[in-house]
Amino acid sequence: MISQELTKHKNKKMATVNFGIIDDGYPVTGKTKLEFDEIQQLTSVDEWDIETSLRDLNMQLILKSIHWKKRIHLNAFYNPEFFFTAEKRKWDFLAFDWEYKMQQSGKSSEVYLLEILETTRAKVFVFSGWETEDHISSMISDSVFDRYKKANRLELLRKSEDRSVVKMLEKVTFLFEKGEEVVFENVPLIIKPSKHIVDSEDFWVLKSLIGADNILSVLKEMNSNTVDEGTIQFMFEKSRYNFFIDNHKSILSASNNQLINEKFGELKALSMIDALNIFGIEKLEETKEKGYSKIK
Amino acid sequence: MSIEILIEQMGPETKPFGRKPEVNQIVPDEEKIDFSEQAFNAIKDGSPEPKIYIQLDEVEKLPKDKMFIWLVYLKTGDVYFKMIPDNTENPEGKKIVGGRRNVCHTNLSAGEKALQGGECWWCEDSKTMYVNRKSGRYGAITKAQWDAVLKFFEFVGYEKVVDSNFIEWNN
Numbered sequence: 001m002i003s004q005e006l007t008k009h010k011n012k013k014m015a016t017v018n019f020g021i022i023d024d025g026y027p028v029t030g031k032t033k034l035e036f037d038e039i040q041q042l043t044s045v046d047e048w049d050i051e052t053s054l055r056d057l058n059m060q061l062i063l064k065s066i067h068w069k070k071r072i073h074l075n076a077f078y079n080p081e082f083f084f085t086a087e088k089r090k091w092d093f094l095a096f097d098w099e100y101k102m103q104q105s106g107k108s109s110e111v112y113l114l115e116i117l118e119t120t121r122a123k124v125f126v127f128s129g130w131e132t133e134d135h136i137s138s139m140i141s142d143s144v145f146d147r148y149k150k151a152n153r154l155e156l157l158r159k160s161e162d163r164s165v166v167k168m169l170e171k172v173t174f175l176f177e178k179g180e181e182v183v184f185e186n187v188p189l190i191i192k193p194s195k196h197i198v199d200s201e202d203f204w205v206l207k208s209l210i211g212a213d214n215i216l217s218v219l220k221e222m223n224s225n226t227v228d229e230g231t232i233q234f235m236f237e238k239s240r241y242n243f244f245i246d247n248h249k250s251i252l253s254a255s256n257n258q259l260i261n262e263k264f265g266e267l268k269a270l271s272m273i274d275a276l277n278i279f280g281i282e283k284l285e286e287t288k289e290k291g292y293s294k295i296k
Numbered sequence: 297m298s299i300e301i302l303i304e305q306m307g308p309e310t311k312p313f314g315r316k317p318e319v320n321q322i323v324p325d326e327e328k329i330d331f332s333e334q335a336f337n338a339i340k341d342g343s344p345e346p347k348i349y350i351q352l353d354e355v356e357k358l359p360k361d362k363m364f365i366w367l368v369y370l371k372t373g374d375v376y377f378k379m380i381p382d383n384t385e386n387p388e389g390k391k392i393v394g395g396r397r398n399v400c401h402t403n404l405s406a407g408e409k410a411l412q413g414g415e416c417w418w419c420e421d422s423k424t425m426y427v428n429r430k431s432g433r434y435g436a437i438t439k440a441q442w443d444a445v446l447k448f449f450e451f452v453g454y455e456k457v458v459d460s461n462f463i464e465w466n467n
Binding site: 182183184200203204206207208209210211212213214241242243244250254255256257258259262263269287288289290291292294 | 315316317318319320322324389393394395396397400415429430431432433435436437438439442462464465
């Protein structure tokens with residue numbers, strides 16, 4: 001009976017964004033593909049030469065991803081050949097440089113761009129230097145690209161323009177913040193990323209602290225099907241549970257008991273909403289699950 | 297000291313979170329799936345299985361990835377003492393929205409009452425058990441209960457038992 005109930009929600013969609021960058025402007029040699037951590041390390045070196053926009057794009061994406069618990073996946077490929085030989089992924093966005101110092105296949109960038117558009121479902125930003133812009137504009141004015149432009153899957157952005165990086169980030173943010181559709185206890189919900197939980201991966205923390213029935217009853221009271229910062233705050237405001245804290249703010253406890261009192265003195269009660277706003281949702285879950293946790 | 301007295305001192309048995317009435321006490325179905333058969337039976341002493349042990353230079357830190365959770369409970373009149381690595385995955389929890397991905401103490405009790413629970417680490421080199429009462433579901437709340445827990449570990453055969461409840465306060 002349990003397993004039947006539990007398998008109802010197998011088809012959940014994760015709230016992740018996959019961003020790939022195909023560019024040989026990275027200050028690294030001998031690499032075909034760069035992973036998130038490698039890119040993060042590279043953003044702190046000074047050898048980017050003229051590729052300041054590329055560095056800025058990488059830096060902004062990494063900052064945004066870290067803010068959202070690395071749910072924005074970032075990979076880079078040194079040229080299009082390496083992109084096509086790498087493991088396939090469901091790309092949401094690809095930034096594609098037009099010019100490469102070394103390409104062995106002899107294929108033109110125009111051919112590669114078309115292959116990328118045909119074989120992925122990504123929105124492709126042609127992200128290149130200003131000196132090639134006229135050439136690129138003329139190349140992608142070819143009718144073979146029309147359907148991709150019409151589908152809003154192809155956009156030309158100058159590396160030299162500050163707004164280019166901002167535009168890409170806006171698109172990433174818009175997609176990510178649309179949230180994730182899930183079915184929870186047979187009720188369709190949308191989980192929007194917030195400072196409390198990012199997506200369904202984190203949802204168990206909310207369920208543990210508030211309880212499934214309370215989550216659903218608060219949403220019903222708010223006439224909402226969206227779990228976001230506002231509804232989570234309201235769930236904690238409505239909660240009748242408590243945490244406890246000592247005068248020196250050393251320990252957060254799930255109960256006021258003899259063993260804690262002996263070591264830390266008298267505890268005072270802290271409402272759920274205050275505890276949430278002071279310590280964050282993960283600390284509260286740790287405290288509930290373990291009975292107590294260290295504050296400092 | 298007899299096992300009967302230790303059981304009495306560790307008790308009374310409690311339902312999950314029964315000693316922490318101020319938190320949400322509802323245990324979801326996936327956290328009641330019984331993993332006790334997969335867990336190490338610690339009732340007769342011995343180095344826990346699987347062999348996830350801390351080194352001598354780790355006793356001040358007690359790394360989370362080498363942590364076991366432990367539970368003492370009664371079932372049909374017998375005493376059970378189980379340990380399972382904290383990072384043991386709960387496949388059913390992973391399948392559902394809002395499911396806890398790893399096992400927790402109620403996965404050893406099948407959601408039923410238990411006497412005591414917490415976390416522990418085993419150092420094979422020094423044959424020492426480092427133990428705390430960190431279980432929001434079943435952990436000790438009185439000195440008498442905690443003293444009995446330490447005596448229980450010794451009773452079943454762990455000769456060196458270290459109270460590591462506040463180890464993180466030293467770091």
